[in-house]
Amino acid sequence: MPSIKDVAELAGVGVGTVSRVINNHPAVKSVTREKVNAAIKELNYIPNEVARNFKMQKSTMVALLLPSIWHPFFSELAFYIEDQLDREGYKLMLCNSGGRPDKELYYLDMLNQNKVAGIIGITYNDIEDSVRTDIPIISLDRHFGKKITCVTSDNYTGGRIALQELVKAGATKVAYLGVTSSAYSEVVLRKSGFIDEAKIQGIEFSTYEEHDEVYEDDSFFENFFNLPHHQNVNGIFANTDLLAAKYIDKAKLNGLRTPEDVKVIGYDGIQVNKLFRPILSTIRQPVEEMARMSVKLLLRKIEGEMLEQEIYRIPVMYRRGETT
Amino acid sequence: MPSIKDVAELAGVGVGTVSRVINNHPAVKSVTREKVNAAIKELNYIPNEVARNFKMQKSTMVALLLPSIWHPFFSELAFYIEDQLDREGYKLMLCNSGGRPDKELYYLDMLNQNKVAGIIGITYNDIEDSVRTDIPIISLDRHFGKKITCVTSDNYTGGRIALQELVKAGATKVAYLGVTSSAYSEVVLRKSGFIDEAKIQGIEFSTYEEHDEVYEDDSFFENFFNLPHHQNVNGIFANTDLLAAKYIDKAKLNGLRTPEDVKVIGYDGIQVNKLFRPILSTIRQPVEEMARMSVKLLLRKIEGEMLEQEIYRIPVMYRRGETT
DNA sequence: CACCGTATTGGAAACGTTTCAACGTTTTTT
DNA sequence: AAAAAACGTTGAAACGTTTCCAATACGGTG
Numbered sequence: 001m002p003s004i005k006d007v008a009e010l011a012g013v014g015v016g017t018v019s020r021v022i023n024n025h026p027a028v029k030s031v032t033r034e035k036v037n038a039a040i041k042e043l044n045y046i047p048n049e050v051a052r053n054f055k056m057q058k059s060t061m062v063a064l065l066l067p068s069i070w071h072p073f074f075s076e077l078a079f080y081i082e083d084q085l086d087r088e089g090y091k092l093m094l095c096n097s098g099g100r101p102d103k104e105l106y107y108l109d110m111l112n113q114n115k116v117a118g119i120i121g122i123t124y125n126d127i128e129d130s131v132r133t134d135i136p137i138i139s140l141d142r143h144f145g146k147k148i149t150c151v152t153s154d155n156y157t158g159g160r161i162a163l164q165e166l167v168k169a170g171a172t173k174v175a176y177l178g179v180t181s182s183a184y185s186e187v188v189l190r191k192s193g194f195i196d197e198a199k200i201q202g203i204e205f206s207t208y209e210e211h212d213e214v215y216e217d218d219s220f221f222e223n224f225f226n227l228p229h230h231q232n233v234n235g236i237f238a239n240t241d242l243l244a245a246k247y248i249d250k251a252k253l254n255g256l257r258t259p260e261d262v263k264v265i266g267y268d269g270i271q272v273n274k275l276f277r278p279i280l281s282t283i284r285q286p287v288e289e290m291a292r293m294s295v296k297l298l299l300r301k302i303e304g305e306m307l308e309q310e311i312y313r314i315p316v317m318y319r320r321g322e323t324t
Numbered sequence: 325m326p327s328i329k330d331v332a333e334l335a336g337v338g339v340g341t342v343s344r345v346i347n348n349h350p351a352v353k354s355v356t357r358e359k360v361n362a363a364i365k366e367l368n369y370i371p372n373e374v375a376r377n378f379k380m381q382k383s384t385m386v387a388l389l390l391p392s393i394w395h396p397f398f399s400e401l402a403f404y405i406e407d408q409l410d411r412e413g414y415k416l417m418l419c420n421s422g423g424r425p426d427k428e429l430y431y432l433d434m435l436n437q438n439k440v441a442g443i444i445g446i447t448y449n450d451i452e453d454s455v456r457t458d459i460p461i462i463s464l465d466r467h468f469g470k471k472i473t474c475v476t477s478d479n480y481t482g483g484r485i486a487l488q489e490l491v492k493a494g495a496t497k498v499a500y501l502g503v504t505s506s507a508y509s510e511v512v513l514r515k516s517g518f519i520d521e522a523k524i525q526g527i528e529f530s531t532y533e534e535h536d537e538v539y540e541d542d543s544f545f546e547n548f549f550n551l552p553h554h555q556n557v558n559g560i561f562a563n564t565d566l567l568a569a570k571y572i573d574k575a576k577l578n579g580l581r582t583p584e585d586v587k588v589i590g591y592d593g594i595q596v597n598k599l600f601r602p603i604l605s606t607i608r609q610p611v612e613e614m615a616r617m618s619v620k621l622l623l624r625k626i627e628g629e630m631l632e633q634e635i636y637r638i639p640v641m642y643r644r645g646e647t648t
Numbered sequence: 649c650a651c652c653g654t655a656t657t658g659g660a661a662a663c664g665t666t667t668c669a670a671c672g673t674t675t676t677t678t
Numbered sequence: 679a680a681a682a683a684a685c686g687t688t689g690a691a692a693c694g695t696t697t698c699c700a701a702t703a704c705g706g707t708g
Contacts, residue, residue: 001457003694014658019696027656046457049437051694054378055663061417068403072596075399079392082420091438093385094418096406113373114415133325245599272396275569277601327664338688343666351686375664379693 002043011039022047053115060090062298063111065121066140067099067181072270073240073287074122077140080291081120088299090117099181101125111135118298124182136301138294142184143311149301150311151294152186153285158316159193162237162265162283167201169263169324171235174198177224177247178209178239190239190267190283206230221250234262241266241273241282248278248323264323278322290314326367335363346371377439384414386622387435389445390464391423391505396594397564397611398446401464404615405444412623414441423505425449435459442622448506460625462618466508467635473625474635475618476510477609482640483517486561486589486607491525493587493648495559498522501548501571502533502563514563514591514607530554545574558586565590565597565606572602572647588647602646614638 004022008015013032020028021036028036039045053059062085066074082092093116097104104125111119118136121127127137128144143150159176166174176194180187191207198205208224224230238244244266248258256262258278266273269284293314297307328346332339337356344352345360352360363369377383386409390398406416417440421428428449435443442460445451451461452468467474483500490498500518504511515531522529532548548554562568568590572582580586582602590597593608617638621631 004696005694008658015695016659016697017657020657023696029656032656046433046437048439048694050374050378050383050439051663052696054374054665054693055695055697057663059374064418069393069399069406070403070595072396072399075393075396075402078399078418079394079420082393082418086420091434092418094388094402094406094416096403096410109370110415113370115372115374242599249599271394272596272599275566275573275596276599328666329664339665340667340689341687344687347666353686356686372664376666378663378695379665379667381693 001048002045003048004045006043007036007039007045010043011035057115059115059117061093061114061116062090062295063093063095063107063116063119063121065095065097065104065107065111065119065123067122067124068096069094070096071242072272073268073285076271076287077291080288081295084292084295088295090295090299097123099124105130118302120294120298126184136298138298138301140290140294141186142182143186144184146310149297149307149309150186151290151297152311152313153290153316154313155186155189155316156193158267158283158285159190159195159237160197161193161316161318162190162267163194163197163201163203163205165265165281165318165320165324166235166237166263167203169235169259171203171263173204173233174235174237175205175230175233176207176209176237176239177243178207179243180209180211180239187239190237194237206233218250221247225250225254236262236264238264238266241268241270241280244280244282244323245273245276248276248280259323265318269317269319273321281321281324282319284317284319286314286316325372326369327372328369330367331360331363331369334367335359381439383439383441385417385438385440386414386619387417387419387431387440387443389419389421389428389431389435389443389447391446391448392420393418394420395566396596397592397609400594400611401615404612405619408616408619412619414619414623421447423448429454442626444618444622450508460622462622462625464614464618465510466506467510468508470634473621473631473633474510475614475621476635476637477614477640478637479510479513479640480517482591482607482609483514483519483561484521485517485640485642486514486591487518487521487525487527487529489589489605489642489644489648490559490561490587491527493559493583495527495587497528497557498559498561499529499554499557500531500533500561500563501567502531503567504533504535504563511563514561518561530557542574545571549574549578560586560588562588562590565592565594565604568604568606568647569597569600572600572604583647589642593641593643597645605645605648606643608641608643610638610640 004015004018008018018036021033064081069075069078085092095107101124104123108131112133120138122140126144128147137148139148139150141152176191206229210220236247238247244264248264258264266280266282269282273280328339328342332342342360345357388405393399393402409416419431425448428447432455436457444462446464450468452471461472463472463474465476500515530553534544562571568588572588582588590604590606593606597604
């Protein structure tokens with residue numbers, strides 16, 4: 001594998017000159033530039049990016065730390081994040097924490113050692129304190145404090161819209177269905193917005209929540225349907241699309257048809273729910289915009305800029321499907 | 325940021341000794357080890373992984389190069405690949421090529437420059453020739469030649485099983501529905517298996533295919549339903565689950581109910597199709613096993629081992645849903 | 649022709665680590 | 679008690695780049 005030194009030798013110039021040619025530094029006579037380029041071509045020389053990163057004491061690697069790329073919302077997010085990073089000349093490292101706090105910390109340590117340029121994180125932990133160095137971080141949907149800028153959708157308004165739309169669709173008794181993973185999650189605002197609007201409209205409502213871990217098994221829904229005050233609920237706002245889809249399924253087993261007997265609205269707006277039948281009505285997070293904004297903000301932080309806001313809230317949109 | 329030198333100084337030992345302590349080299353007296361560890365703790369020293377990679381001329385970064393993490397099958401795959409890599413002490417870099425040959429080559433160049441330890445690729449291009457260095461590569465579902473080991477599901481048998489199951493479900497005239505992205509794709513074997521078995525069983529069949537790019541718009545299905553020889557088709561084998569789901573949708577618009585009027589089987593076995601209604605019957609690729617095997621094989625290649633096979637085919641399974 | 653200023657160029661130092669030959673110290677063997 | 683062997687340790691070299699300072703070349707000016 002030829003190095004810059006070999007190129008310099010063959011071209012009959014110094015290594016500094018070769019470096020300048022590679023980096024398009026203007027102070028090189030064009031005749032010299034030609035010679036060097038010829039030598040590069042002849043030797044099939046490829047600059048060693050690792051050596052460069054080492055020397056420069058910085059890299060162009062950004063880590064995306066999330067619970068699981070498996071989840072459709074995260075994979076859509078990751079797609080746009082990677083795309084934007086690539087446009088900006090950065091690379092993406094993917095870290096699945098499984099939502100486990102210990103694994104998040106383990107990854108954070110590793111990213112430290114590897115001197116990544118920045119981190120975009122969707123974490124359980126308050127990483128504000130646990131990250132020991134000054135790697136720039138953007139947090140999605142989790143608000144910890146000043147140091148870590150948060151990008152999120154406008155959850156509160158989303159919750160309000162959800163209620164409004166359920167009412168418009170004819171619901172008279174509604175419930176909020178939630179799984180929450182982190183104490184710091186902005187997701188609780190979906191509930192607040194929903195509740196506040198329910199009070200304003202004078203609609204009867206209830207809430208039913210569990211932690212992430214539990215909702216894989218069926219007891220979550222069994223309990224829901226067994227509780228007496230959930231009788232006659234005819235409007236459901238689930239805080240993710242996947243949860244909404246599961247609800248619809250379980251409701252059917254309990255003899256409730258959607259949307260005839262119960263209206264359902266989800267949250268996220270993942271692409272695959274266009275394939276669900278009935279098509280899910282949802283509060284759509286603008287995932288592409290959130291992804292691109294996260295990257296842009298992170299890069300500004302990497303450049304050393306101070307950001308003007310601590311939280312960036314991106315507007316949401318109601319997307320009607322067939323469940324309302 | 326303290327370096328190994330600072331640690332050595334504080335501990336009153338040579339840098340080589342510190343290095344051996346960090347790397348758990350046995351030839352260090354325990355009293356020395358203590359001193360060094362104390363110094364490490366005091367200085368809050370973190371080994372610089374970038375410098376280490378540079379010196380060692382190798383990294384523990386593996387790249388996953390695929391069309392789009394957006395696709396549920398790929399995101400499931402990525403999840404397990406990341407998990408297995410992490411277990412083995414490696415990291416994952418994610419590259420979405422968008423299925424565009426030029427972008428694949430661009431990424432390949434970049435990975436070269438960045439001296440990744442290995443690549444797991446799902447590509448359009450025959451990367452056997454275009455990759456200029458000897459970075460180990462595992463290719464998923466694409467078979468190019470000896471240099472690049474291929475991991476794939478048993479597509480041929482999958483195609484045969486699909487036909488058998490359609491017949492069992494009562495289909496009498498069947499069609500293969502396909503989108504193919506790469507000339508090198510092993511996916512064509514799904515068709516071959518399907519056809520061969522149809523001939524064996526003496527079932528009337530036809531095939532209908534397009535390239536990846538086209539199937540997003542509706543003309544794909546319009547044409548399908550308009551062709552006279554597709555009249556009375558009552559069994560469909562689509563070569564991906566997503567395609568099957570879209571077919572079912574369009575069929576409904578054409579007055580065909582699934583499974584009453586037409587039986588449908590997909591391929592992949594992505595998790596979300598449990599949420600489709602009706603639940604899709606499918607030929608399930610063992611995605612976790614494929615992911616873990618790809619990683620293990622890649623690591624063996626990285627260690628310099630020669631692999632015994634050029635293609636590793638992993639058995640598939642029929643998973644019955646509600647569309648047959 | 650001497651001088652100056654500017655445009656190019658060369659090459660050494662530095663980044664933080666591993667490794668290895670050489671050296672120093674302790675233990676074992678004779 | 680000396681020699682040999684085993685064990686620990688040191689510090690310099692090397693990995694491939696960038697950057698900076700000094701050196702050189704070249705053109706123009708007085």
